[in-house]
Amino acid sequence: MGGRSQAPSRAPAGPARLLPPRPENLRLHLERVGPVPYRGRAGALIPDVAAAGLTGRGGAAFPTYRKLEIVAAGRGPTVAVANGAEGEPASREDKALLAAAPHLVLDGLQLAAEAVGATEVYLCLHRGAMPVIERALRERAQCQLDLLPVTVAETPPRFLAGQESAVVNWLGGGPAIPLFTPPRVTERGLNRRPTLVQNVETLAQLALIARFGPQWFRSLGVAAEPGTMLITRYPAPGGCQVAEVPIGTPLAAILGSAPAQAWLVGGYHGTWLPPAAGLTLDNGSLRMLGGAVGAGVLAALPADRCGVAETARVTAYLAAESAGQCGPCLNGLPRIAAALAELAGTRPRHRALADVERWAGLVSGRGACGHPDGSVRFLRSALRVFAAEFRRHERRQCSAGTGRPFLPLPNQVPVSDEDWT
Numbered sequence: 448m449g450g451r452s453q454a455p456s457r458a459p460a461g462p463a464r465l466l467p468p469r470p471e472n473l474r475l476h477l478e479r480v481g482p483v484p485y486r487g488r489a490g491a492l493i494p495d496v497a498a499a500g501l502t503g504r505g506g507a508a509f510p511t512y513r514k515l516e517i518v519a520a521g522r523g524p525t526v527a528v529a530n531g532a533e534g535e536p537a538s539r540e541d542k543a544l545l546a547a548a549p550h551l552v553l554d555g556l557q558l559a560a561e562a563v564g565a566t567e568v569y570l571c572l573h574r575g576a577m578p579v580i581e582r583a584l585r586e587r588a589q590c591q592l593d594l595l596p597v598t599v600a601e602t603p604p605r606f607l608a609g610q611e612s613a614v615v616n617w618l619g620g621g622p623a624i625p626l627f628t629p630p631r632v633t634e635r636g637l638n639r640r641p642t643l644v645q646n647v648e649t650l651a652q653l654a655l656i657a658r659f660g661p662q663w664f665r666s667l668g669v670a671a672e673p674g675t676m677l678i679t680r681y682p683a684p685g686g687c688q689v690a691e692v693p694i695g696t697p698l699a700a701i702l703g704s705a706p707a708q709a710w711l712v713g714g715y716h717g718t719w720l721p722p723a724a725g726l727t728l729d730n731g732s733l734r735m736l737g738g739a740v741g742a743g744v745l746a747a748l749p750a751d752r753c754g755v756a757e758t759a760r761v762t763a764y765l766a767a768e769s770a771g772q773c774g775p776c777l778n779g780l781p782r783i784a785a786a787l788a789e790l791a792g793t794r795p796r797h798r799a800l801a802d803v804e805r806w807a808g809l810v811s812g813r814g815a816c817g818h819p820d821g822s823v824r825f826l827r828s829a830l831r832v833f834a835a836e837f838r839r840h841e842r843r844q845c846s847a848g849t850g851r852p853f854l855p856l857p858n859q860v861p862v863s864d865e866d867w868t
């Protein structure tokens with residue numbers, strides 16, 4: 448049984464805090480980080496999480512202690528959900544974490560459940576992670592490690608399926624699409640109970656804070672955003688890797704020195720930025736340029752790829768992934784995607800770019816979830832960073848010379864089947 452009676456292991460010293468050198472079973476996990484430090488009562492862990500300054504790793508960087516407090520203060524029994532849906536197609540880090548350190552996530556889920564006084568616990572994940580988690584849960588059951596049984600649910604591999612109200616909707620037997628708010632799920636979520644939805648990496652970080660304390664957590668990262676974070680990086684020469692880096696690491700150190708025409712920061716709801724030596728992986732640095740760390744996806748677009756074509760492909764994907772419940776998704780995103788496809792093709796109407804710019808303004812700030820806003824953030828940053836290239840495309844030219852895709856999509860959305868002129 449995990450408890451404070453066992454001597455805790457030494458805290459990890461380098462930036463590799465979450466990801467172990469090799470995938471861990473329960474024995475390796477407990478050897479590495481020690482027993483689960485249950486606090487014995489609801490609320491007791493929250494001051495440590497507040498002192499650590501942990502922010503959510505699922506995209507919005509919301510202070511984790513605040514969400515714990517809100518749910519813990521809710522009426523009646525509460526629910527805790529670990530969100531491993533990872534619907535963003537470019538993001539691999541949650542899958543990598545679940546594969547390598549499933550027990551750290553499960554520890555975090557139990558500790559968060561204890562902190563909010565939950566009586567039900569769920570873990571949502573991709574089909575691929577299911578065997579690892581089922582094995583981990585069997586190991587934990589044998590030594591009665593968990594305070595509450597975990598219900599595991601496989602989420603559909605869709606972009607919106609990981610949005611917190613979509614997760615709650617799915618767990619409640621509905622479709623994995625966002626619910627209209629208010630109320631927030633923290634007030635009335637699964638089975639109308641206050642529900643904590645926390646990203647799996649956030650929970651793994653919480654499990655380490657519970658063991659090694661806020662000061663240790665703050666020894667990496669920057670003051671306003673402490674700790675490490677998992678990233679999925681796509682350097683310009685190609686390939687994709689998941690890595691754990693201190694928050695505040697220079698983006699050039701993450702993406703490498705190979706020439707790139709633009710950096711995509713934060714994934715498909717993120718922002719294209721011109722490569723710049725001074726940029727670092729923290730919201731303080733990125734927000735000054737309209738960017739954010741977001742889902743932790745970082746890509747360097749090589750010089751021989753077309754930013755217009757990449758933007759058109761991703762926007763077509765985002766438009767197709769909408770839940771089609773609200774005006775901006777029903778009317779706005781498909782039109783924008785169609786005009787972008789024209790611009791990426793060989794015979795755009797002369798009004799196509801002006802239409803994209805105008806429609807982008809009509810879509811943002813509306814809709815029941817952040818999907819239209821996130822999609823437009825991505826689009827607008829492309830219009831800024833690839834402005835010259837968009838104008839070239841209006842004139843039916845392309846400087847990249849190839850529409851060969853770079854960014855990953857589940858089904859490669861064809862932009863054009865015609866050759867470049």
Ligand SMILES: Cc1cc2nc3c(=O)[nH]c(=O)nc-3n(C[C@H](O)[C@H](O)[C@H](O)COP(=O)(O)O)c2cc1C
Pocket residue numbers: 502503504505506507508509511530531532533534535606607608609610611612644645646647649650816817818
């Ligand atoms: C369109 C959309 C998709 C999202 N997908 C995910 C996801 O796949 N996984 C995730 O953890 N959070 C996702 N989120 C964020 C969640 O809504 C929620 O904020 C998060 O799970 C909360 O956990 P955190 O505070 O630990 O980050 C998404 C949000 C939006 C708007």
Ligand code: SF4
Pocket residue numbers: 607624625626769770771772773774775776777813814815816817818819
């Ligand atoms: S804004 Fe779009 S994605 Fe979000 S709930 Fe409405 S239709 Fe669905």
